[in-house]
Amino acid sequence: MARQIYEAITDGILGGGVYALMAVGLTLIFGVLDIINIAQGILVVLGAYLSYVLSVHLHIDLFVGLLVTVPVMFVIGVAIQWLFIRPLRGRDRASMSLLACYAVALIIEGILYRVFGPNYVVLNASYITSSVHLFGFYLPDIYLYGFALAVACVAALYLLLYRTRFGRSVRATMQNQTAARLIGIDVNRVAAVTFGIGVAVTAVGGMMFGATSGGFNPNSGYDLISRLLAIIILGGLGSIGGALAAAVFMTTAEALVDIWSPDWAVVVFYVALVLVLTLRPSGLFGRSPVRAQ
């Protein structure tokens, strides 16, 4: 029993790292652009399919393939923002952007269905099935690599945000867009690049998701986005640390509940979200809602 619990906790933390990466991208987009990118789920699936194509048709290793998929997803992200989000104006801008993202998600899902069909596919590599024997547990290699990669990416994001000039622009825009504009920051460029970064991390998340999910198809996007949304809301919209903490917390909680009842484990995700929101509407680490939303 105790063994199962330890296993659940380690699974939760390792898996949480990957979800954290995708969630951080989402919360970053919210912090800077004030919109929730509902398409993040299907973009992760798109990243997974890209890795799949590279791996199966071009025989490129999954991790090496990231060198291609990450820039591609970045460009896709910038394109989405530039084409569909930036032109939106008006009082209902926030809601409209959310719906625009939903529409984009629908289009991407439809395209994926047409190209790949509804059948489940899996990413394959040698290190997915092999595992490391550590402290009496078997930790799948892929989880360890993935976790390490996730940590590296989050660290890279942190460095970008806190040690570069661009990062300062991003943080300034997050704090107060008008003031940022007044001191000369090109807010449009910051918004586009941030959206691109937020989507680029889905390439990594997608590869990991594809490798560890045991089979995915275009429909997997819904489950993903709902989890990601729950994570960032729980952590507090706009808070990167919050997204990290919430991701690990949620996946660990789900893994623990899974021991008792696999069917209801998934529901834990959402119930936890609802519970936290009734007690603390702005999430664990969130900013309090600004008056004009």
Add this chain to the structure above:
Amino acid sequence: MSGPRADAEIPAGPVGPSRPSRPSRQQLVRTGGRAGGILAVLAILAVFPQVLQNATVTTIAVDTLVFAAAAVAWNIFSGYSGYISLGHAVFFGAGAYTVGIAARAWQLTGDAVFGLLPLAAAVAAGLAVPLGLIALRVRRHTFVVITIAFFFIAQLTATNLSVTGGSSGILAPSPNWDAATFNDPFYYTALALLVVTTAMSWLIRGSRFGLQLRAIRDDEDRAAGLGVRAMPVKLAAFVISAIVTGMAGGLWFYFIGQAIPQFAFDPLFDLSVVVMAFFGGLGTISGPLLGALIIEPGQQWLTLQYTNEYLSEILLGALFLVVILGLPRGVIPTGAEKIAMLRARLRSARQEAAADGPERPAGDPQRPAGDPARQAGDPAREAGR
């Protein structure tokens, strides 16, 4: 505070300040014309299935009517209050499952199943109150996400519980009605639901309740400061909207014949309803109707033409993008604006012609006493008041 603020939106309705006590002849004609138009449309809708006995057409019609009712109901809450709900499928599915479980438990068949619709309404209302109390405490973004969360909780619960039949769902009792007029009871029930819902939407819009809702939409804090009790108002709209959606779900379940978690709680349902309302015009009465009338048959037709239904998904998303980027306020408001612009242009053209008039001799047949140009001057004078 010294008085009503200059920028406050006070409609010239029953709540407005000065207004002529007797409607002018022009306005009576307009109201009469509008009422006549509505009656004509209702008459056409009523005889529609008798005239066109084609089963495919009536099936699409029933589908459209159900979605139209759902869209108008969604608009009553989200359109008027500004809180976009992507979780209304919860009530739709709840209504569907309620009718299914009750029909199975009480062994009902045939027309009696329609009697379960009020039960579906009650269950939906019972769900809406706690859900609303939780969800309506938070603002825009978080609210949308919470509704999404509720949606997934509902779908997962339906898949897991045995009383709802798990992932295989529940089957509806199949009525043994005459095949030729099989769709008729569904059609008329759906039509009745739609008419009642639209009437409710119209009544709400013209009432103080509707005004409070729209004030919340414009600026909730300011509305609260002016004395609007936000939570009861929002909750009331939420519950009303849920009730209709639940009944639509119950009806749809009986029509389709089964309730499976993926279809009773279908994210595409939410999105379709939202697109319809946005396309037609969010916050208007006829907007969601128009949206449903155009989009739903279009979707069904596409599914019939191309059995690959993913195309309709892509097109729906593309249409939505077009609507958001190009027609952000929807067809009805934009259309109304264009018509008003045309009318103003016509009026000013006539006024220019009238301004040339006084130069002519008095007995000129060109300018009889009942000249429309003179009547056209009246609204201009009224507007200038």
